[in-house]
Amino acid sequence: MTDMAELPDEPTGWLSDRELEHVRSELPLVYVNVVPVRINPMGEVTEVGLLLRAFDGGISRAIVAGRVLYHERIRDAIVRNMEKDLGLAAMPQVPMSPTPLAVAEYFPTKGVTPFHDSRQHAVALVYVVAVEGHCEPQQGALDLTWLTPEEAASDEIASEMAGGQHVLLRQALAHCGALT
Amino acid sequence: MTDMAELPDEPTGWLSDRELEHVRSELPLVYVNVVPVRINPMGEVTEVGLLLRAFDGGISRAIVAGRVLYHERIRDAIVRNMEKDLGLAAMPQVPMSPTPLAVAEYFPTKGVTPFHDSRQHAVALVYVVAVEGHCEPQQGALDLTWLTPEEAASDEIASEMAGGQHVLLRQALAHCGALT
Amino acid sequence: MTDMAELPDEPTGWLSDRELEHVRSELPLVYVNVVPVRINPMGEVTEVGLLLRAFDGGISRAIVAGRVLYHERIRDAIVRNMEKDLGLAAMPQVPMSPTPLAVAEYFPTKGVTPFHDSRQHAVALVYVVAVEGHCEPQQGALDLTWLTPEEAASDEIASEMAGGQHVLLRQALAHCGALT
């Protein structure tokens, strides 16, 4: 229940599943983590989208996450992973800069950093990305919920997130001036 | 020719011109500096907009700049100053975060920092903002030119900018991965 | 009790108190907000310093805050304000970059942004700065307390801070990977 949610459904890049499994225990993988939001014309965050995912016996809320593939730019990985999780009609406003608002180091061992992923060591570049289109949860997600920034930052929602992603969510909201 | 270009035409906030003149020599003023760009659907910068301005006997290229007024949020100041310089149809995509990509400290004395403004000490928060609409130079600007990122970063253009703004322009382009 | 704590004891720059009072109601002022921390040799935050301040009848915890004066660089303002609040032996490691981790917009009206200062509109550039020397609370502060990052991020401490500074404190800790 503490894995970054996207992995079972993700394309394996150019490695076979077996090779990827091996590499996961040998190298840190590059990820993007994206907090999808809706904004008003003044750029203010009005809603935050959280996915609902099932894991071995549990359920948790998650932000959009996925690997950066070989020969894929970060901006392309952001779009691909958002479309994978939110559908082809999501219409994300791709960030102009590849510089993330934060870097989350997911470790397979708990307590090394605030972030944990039992299957791997992942270095995730974190972004907030506005969507303009229609979003719906794709395969691998049970639901997609839009929350106000206040709701998204609540302790209740934090308790429903895994791997430390509630820290990223709050950091992203603070970055946007939407955390009170 | 080394002043931040927007000042003669700017609203004086809630201070009289005379009071503002006095304050300029007593307090640092808060500014926004905005590099207006056009982007493609992948968020890549395709064009950079530079204003052409006349100063006491000279001409220079400039980015959008202007004060943050009393009780005005940074996002509102960005929109107001972009509309002041580029017109009401510019349709800027307001940034989600007030955190700037850089802070430029303009000093009335040359050489203290890379940035100089003979009239005042200004602390400018620097942003890159995409425009989606039609832009045209407003009162106080002679022209508005759209350049490729390569052209905008050239030594020729740098030599036509004042106050150190060529440094900000290149930093903004590097931030967007558009500086080669 | 919701004012940025440093103001009563702050130098007035080159304006008289009366002039400054007037300007405060006419222009946004430039501030630095600094979260003072102790770090270990690996750069990890081990302790966070919070000041205890008295206000009209109340007490609250606060980070280091103060104005940027006319013709003062941000790095000089950081050092001066840290020495003002923590003493001359604090030995702050001045940041290499003037780019802040966040910008806090303090408004005299509540609810415009997460940050509030009843006396003025202040645009505060936010930094985390490590201190290597001995710190003690200066005039205007009742105490200086060093907390673990966990304690500093707790709801209890948040309830003892004013003006929205608990948001900045948590954002600063998240920025350093010290928020769990």
Added chain:
Amino acid sequence: MTDMAELPDEPTGWLSDRELEHVRSELPLVYVNVVPVRINPMGEVTEVGLLLRAFDGGISRAIVAGRVLYHERIRDAIVRNMEKDLGLAAMPQVPMSPTPLAVAEYFPTKGVTPFHDSRQHAVALVYVVAVEGHCEPQQGALDLTWLTPEEAASDEIASEMAGGQHVLLRQALAHCGALT
């Protein structure tokens, strides 16, 4: 001559050389890129350290670069790679935050991004790190030169750097307010 310089001498992590060779053509690798600097007590950059490296028939200047290994934190990777390139007495001041000032996407194909590495796709997190101790070039470097920020940003030095690292160098200097 356009490869990120550190690779021949780098530890292979927990993969065999042969496996790493294979993975390099299948997955993006996580790197740190560090601009080593000397600073004065006010945090201003006074000198920039550049390595001189030999490649198949050529010589180029380079910043510190190296992989992040499996189960290695970014801050540990920064220290390890700085010690690898500058020696054990370099005494780097490890950054408090893992958030980089920029992300450089090195592609094996030229022209996709400003950054190129013929052997691999590397996603490099870019930092400026001050060194307080004695630095000397280690195995794999011919020399270590300390330049003023002005010299480091010159077109002459840019022409001696490979893979687009001159862009990072200038971006890092601009970030520190040391680019004029």
